[in-house]
Amino acid sequence: MDLLPGASGTSSSLALRLGQAFFAVASLLFMCFDVEFYSYTAFCFLVTIMALVIPWSLTLAVVDIFSLFVKHTARQPGILSIVVIGDWVLSFLALAASCSTASVTSILLAFGGSFCTKKICTRYQLSAAMAFLSWFLILVSSLFNLWLLPATL
Amino acid sequence: MDLLPGASGTSSSLALRLGQAFFAVASLLFMCFDVEFYSYTAFCFLVTIMALVIPWSLTLAVVDIFSLFVKHTARQPGILSIVVIGDWVLSFLALAASCSTASVTSILLAFGGSFCTKKICTRYQLSAAMAFLSWFLILVSSLFNLWLLPATL
Numbered sequence: 001m002d003l004l005p006g007a008s009g010t011s012s013s014l015a016l017r018l019g020q021a022f023f024a025v026a027s028l029l030f031m032c033f034d035v036e037f038y039s040y041t042a043f044c045f046l047v048t049i050m051a052l053v054i055p056w057s058l059t060l061a062v063v064d065i066f067s068l069f070v071k072h073t074a075r076q077p078g079i080l081s082i083v084v085i086g087d088w089v090l091s092f093l094a095l096a097a098s099c100s101t102a103s104v105t106s107i108l109l110a111f112g113g114s115f116c117t118k119k120i121c122t123r124y125q126l127s128a129a130m131a132f133l134s135w136f137l138i139l140v141s142s143l144f145n146l147w148l149l150p151a152t153l
Numbered sequence: 154m155d156l157l158p159g160a161s162g163t164s165s166s167l168a169l170r171l172g173q174a175f176f177a178v179a180s181l182l183f184m185c186f187d188v189e190f191y192s193y194t195a196f197c198f199l200v201t202i203m204a205l206v207i208p209w210s211l212t213l214a215v216v217d218i219f220s221l222f223v224k225h226t227a228r229q230p231g232i233l234s235i236v237v238i239g240d241w242v243l244s245f246l247a248l249a250a251s252c253s254t255a256s257v258t259s260i261l262l263a264f265g266g267s268f269c270t271k272k273i274c275t276r277y278q279l280s281a282a283m284a285f286l287s288w289f290l291i292l293v294s295s296l297f298n299l300w301l302l303p304a305t306l
Contacts, residue, residue, distance in 0.1 A: 040260070041256075041259060042256040042259070042260075092248060095245060095248055095249060095252070096248060096249075096252040097252075099248075099249040099250075099252040099253045099256075100252045100253065100255070100256035101256075102253070103194075103195040103252075103253035103254075103256050103257050104256050104257070104260055106194060106195070107193070107195075107257055107260050107261075108260075111264070146299070147303070150300070150303045150304070151303070
């Protein structure tokens with residue numbers, strides 16, 4: 001099997017996974033730290049999804065590190081299917097969460113100062129942007145693995 | 154090449170395309186008819202995306218009808234790639250639009266009667282629900298075609 005860059009078990013896959021986890025952590029920090037995010041359902045949704053992305057990406061990063069060190073990529077169709085499906089579901093959930101957060105923030109900004117101060121609204125926006133970046137990296141990972149999947153079956 | 158149900162050129166693909174167009178039209182009607190949707194960016198986004206989904210799905214439905222009548226499915230890798238990429242981009246855009254609409258509607262509902270009356274808010278919700286259904290059908294179409302793509306290359 002050819003070694004597709006970005007597919008599970010390569011160094012570029014490891015970089016993608018670490019990027020996903022990094023942006024998810026950044027999104028969580030911007031949203032949770034000293035902000036009352038639980039007043040809005042969309043923000044709670046974002047926090048939940050980012051809290052799911054972090055362990056998922058870190059686990060797969062550990063698997064990638066293991067594969068790189070032992071120079072052996074274990075690409076059973078079953079495991080790869082689980083990775084692809086998990087990536088897909090998480091990528092859609094992350095997109096949904098970041099879009100919801102971005103649009104709720106835009107509405108809060110439009111309604112003015114009583115609902116969110118400028119400083120807090122900027123943090124909501126940054127959190128949504130980080131979630132978008134995390135979504136994009138998850139999407140790239142899932143695409144590479146999905147492309148590899150038919151060859152392993 | 155095996156005839157995968159749901160892939161381009163089959164009757165199930167035609168049903169999926171017609172379903173996409175139907176739900177997109179329903180979403181547009183709920184949003185546009187007698188409602189001032191252009192006050193909110195998220196609603197304008199939904200209208201734009203649904204207006205893109207309708208011609209795309211109807212064009213591919215016509216292609217499917219043609220394939221069914223002449224009993225010949227033209228699956229060139231180039232054309233199938235365009236269909237898959239178009240479906241993918243539209244499915245992500247449709248998800249983003251429906252999530253944004255749903256969350257903006259929930260915020261408007263929470264802020265009460267001055268921003269949207271009960272009747273108007275219900276229509277926003279219905280529009281978002283129809284957009285979700287349209288997104289789901291586009292996703293199914295894109296998955297089937299993506300699955301077929303490596304075999305044609």
